[in-house]
Every structure is written in C-alpha cells, then in structure tokens.
Amino acid sequence: xxxxxxxxxxxxxxxxxxxxxxxxxxxxxxxxxxxxxxxxxxxxxxxxxxxxxxxxxxxxxxxxxxxxxxxxxxxxxxxxxxxxxxxxxxxxxxxxxxxxxxxxxxxxxxxxxxxxxxxxxxxxxxxxxxxxxxxxxxxxxxxxxxxxxxxxxxxxxxxxxxxxxxxxxxxxxxxxxxxxxxxxxxxxxxxxxxxxxxxxxxxxxxxxxxxxxxxxxxxxxxxxxxxxxxxxxxxxxxxxxxxxxxxxxxxxxxxxxxxxxxxxxxxxxxxxxxxxxxxxxxxxxxxxxxxxxxxxxxxxxxxxxxxxxxxxxxxxxxxxxxx
Ligand code: 8YV
Numbered sequence: 159x160x161x162x163x164x165x166x167x168x169x170x171x172x173x174x175x176x177x178x179x180x181x182x183x184x185x186x187x188x189x190x191x192x193x194x195x196x197x198x199x200x201x202x203x204x205x206x207x208x209x210x211x212x213x214x215x216x217x218x219x220x221x222x223x224x225x226x227x228x229x230x231x232x233x234x235x236x237x238x239x240x241x242x243x244x245x246x247x248x249x250x251x252x253x254x255x256x257x258x259x260x261x262x263x264x265x266x267x268x269x270x271x272x273x274x275x276x277x278x279x280x281x282x283x284x285x286x287x288x289x290x291x292x293x294x295x296x297x298x299x300x301x302x303x304x305x306x307x308x309x310x311x312x313x314x315x316x317x318x319x320x321x322x323x324x325x326x327x328x329x330x331x332x333x334x335x336x337x338x339x340x341x342x343x344x345x346x347x348x349x350x351x352x353x354x355x356x357x358x359x360x361x362x363x364x365x366x367x368x369x370x371x372x373x374x375x376x377x378x379x380x381x382x383x384x385x386x387x388x389x390x391x392x393x394x395x396x397x398x399x400x401x402x403x404x405x406x407x408x409x410x411x412x413x414x415x416x417x418x419x420x421x422x423x424x425x426x427x428x429x430x431x432x433x434x435x436x437x438x439x440x441x442x443x444x445x446x447x448x449x450x451x452x453x454x455x456x457x458x459x460x461x462x463x464x465x466x467x468x469x470x471x472x473x474x475x476x477x478x479x480x481x
Contacts, residue, residue: 163200166224166464169193170205177453178205178229185461196220203464205456208232214240225463229456230443231255233473234365234392242475249459249469252311254451255443260315262442263360263390266414267304269436270386271358272296273412276433297357297384297411300324305347305356307372308363308391309335316360317344328352353380358388365392366476373397378404386412390442393419402429416442 165187172191182188186203191210193201196219204212204226212226214237226241226248233250241248269275273296280286280294304320306313309331317327317338327344329335330352339346353359359381363369373387373396381387387410389396398419404410412434421440423430430437443452459469 163187166202167193167200168203168205168460168464169201171207171210174205175229175449175453177450178457181453181457182460186464194220203227203460205229205460206235209235212236212241217241217244217246224466225249225460225469227456227460227463227469228473229452232364232392236473238473239475247463247469248473249456249463249471250473251452251455251459252471254455255448256311256315258445258448259312259390259442260319262416262438262444263312263316263362263388264319266388266390266416266436266438267358267360267386268299270388270412270414270434271299275436297386299358302326302357303328303355305330305352305359307349307352307359307361309338310362310364312390313360313362314338314342316362317342325358328355349377350380353377354382356385357382358386360388361391361395363391363395365394370394371397373401375400375403378409381410383408383411385410386414388414389418390416393417393421398423398429402432405429405432405434412436416440 165185167189168186169189169191189198189201194204194216200222201220202222202224204223206212206228208230212235217223217240223246226236226246228236228250231250231252233248236248238248273294277294300323303326306316306327306329309329313329317329320327321342328347329344330347330349334346338344347355378400396419401413405413414436416438417440418437429435443449455471459471462469
C-alpha cells in the first residue's frame with residue numbers, strides 16, 4: 159500500500175447489500191466500479207455480484223490487485239484462470255446458498271406444474287366467476303420423474319426435496335456420483351436418456367463454455383411434450399429462442415425460469431407473453447438468512463485476500479484444456 163493510504167481500496171459493483179457495506183465500514187475504501195479502468199489510482203480488491211465481467215485485460219490494468227471476491231457462487235463473469243495465472247485469488251460463497259436455491263427450484267417446479275401464477279392472475283380477474291372442475295388442470299408432481307442436470311451441492315438438495323414428493327430421481331453429471339446414488343437411491347442417466355424419461359428437468363450446472371447453449375432445439379425435442387423445464391442455473395445454459403419455439407409449439411409443456419438470457423428480458427420479449435412460463439427475477443438465493451451468510455462469506459474472502467491470507471472459500475482455477 160502507498161504510505162499515505164490507510165485503508166485498502168476496493169472497487170465494488172453496486173448496489174451493495176447493506177450488510178456488506180456495514181461489514182466493510184472503516185475497513186476498506188469503497189470505490190465505484192469505474193475505478194477498474196485504472197484511472198482512479200490503485201485498486202487492491204474487486205467485489206462483484208455475479209457481474210460485471212472481470213477479464214484478463216482488467217486484471218492487467220490493476221497491477222496492485224490482491225483479491226477478487228464474489229457475492230454468490232457462480233463465477234462465470236470472472237476469468238478465474240487469468241486471475242490464477244497472475245497470482246490473484248478469487249473467492250465465492252458456496253454452501254450457504256444451496257438450500258435457498260434448491261427451495262426456489264422446487265417453487266418454480268411446483269408453480270409451473272400446477273399453473274400457480276396463471277391461476278393467481280385468473281383468481282384476481284373478473285373472469286373468475288365460479289369454480290369449474292375442468293379449468294387449469296396441471297401436471298402431477300408427486301409420483302413423477304425428475305431429471306436433475308448437474309449433481310453438485312444444489313442438485314443434491316433438489317434430489318432430497320424430490321424424494322419427499324415421492325418422485326423418481328434421475329441425474330446427469332460430468333462425474334458419476336455413486337455416493338449420492340447410494341445414499342439417496344437415485345439413478346444416473348445419460349443426458350439424452352434423462353431428457354426423454356423426465357417429467358421435470360431442473361438445470362443446476364454452472365455456466366461454462368461446455369454448458370452454454372446446453373438446452374437447444376435438439377435437446378428440447380428429446381423431452382416429453384408434457385415436460386416442464388426449470389432453470390436455476392444461468393440464462394445462457396438455455397438457447398432462449400429455441401425455448402420460446404418449444405413453449406409455443408408444445409414441444410414441451412411449460413418452463414420455470416429464475417434466470418434468462420438476456421437478463422432481464424426486454425419488456426416486449428415474446429417469452430413474457432406466454433402463459434406457460436413462470437419467470438422470477440434471479441431470486442435463487444434471495445432470503446434474508448442466506449443473503450446474510452453470503453455477505454459474511456464474501457467479506458471474509460475479501461479481507462483475507464487484502465491481508466495476503468488464504469481465502470476461506472477460494473475458487474479453484476479450471477484445469478487447462480476442454481472440460
Ligand atoms: C446471486 C447466484 O444472487 O450465487 C449465484 O451464483 O446466482 C445468486 O445467488 C447472484 O450471483 C447475484 O449476486
């Protein structure tokens with residue numbers, strides 16, 4: 159640090175969570191994100207919220223950078239390999255948000271299956287004049303088959319919830335998970351097999367170059383016409399135009415989306431006009447308790463990195479070569 163500076167300088171993407179600002183008060187000098195252009199002097203740390211991009215060019219503009227801390231688990235906006243190559247640790251907050259995100263995945267699954275949002279709109283409208291046994295029939299959740307794509311911490315939590323709903327659970331993952339197959343009694347399936355057999359498909363994968371566009375027209379065509387797709391991963395894991403076509407043409411029945419591509423969707427986007435899609439504004443981890451833990455974890459990573467200590471939750475650099 160320069161001799162005339164007392165506090166480390168941290169460029170933060172806003173708006174900052176009030177807990178984060180409280181935890182950082184008198185410990186760092188907060189700078190606007192614009193400081194990452196290098197014109198406002200030295201930057202010791204970066205603090206991000208799942209965006210904006212932290213790439214090699216930015217890291218090169220900030221030679222004194224000691225740490226990048228992300229509030230959240232997904233670090234698809236950070237070039238972790240470039241940071242590692244420069245000796246800059248990247249931290250995130252895994253673990254603390256798995257339960258909340260899995261709850262949200264299940265909420266979207268149930269809402270899409272049972273037409274909850276559509277029903278809410280109808281119940282509030284003048285069109286609702288009397289009960290009709292034939293209206294708004296949905297899809298049964300209990301006893302159906304759930305396919306989980308990505309068996310990490312969140313995928314496992316989704317599986318546990320599904321078992322409580324008497325669902326048959328299939329999963330697909332890069333690495334097979336015999337431990338979870340055994341403890342939960344769930345079955346591994348090839349990707350195509352999972353898509354064809356599932357009544358509900360929940361996406362729980364990180365966004366990487368391998369998973370970008372994973373759900374495209376060909377994949378949607380393999381799904382049942384009665385199937386529901388739930389995305390709690392990242393918007394670009396699904397090709398938006400292909401999903402739109404599939405929902406319009408009845409290739410699949412419905413979708414529950416916590417994330418979209420782009421995010422937010424333009425206000426006149428045709429997806430927003432469809433009845434068979436439920437969309438939430440990236441609320442996966444949005445509960446007070448989880449957000450508190452994310453704030454604490456991300457600040458702990460930031461302060462450790464600024465002090466030159468190992469981060470409590472470092473993100474491992476991806477191995478070189480294709481995933
Ligand atoms: C965050 C998330 O709310 O952790 C993640 O990857 O998607 C969410 O929990 C988001 O990153 C914004 O901070």
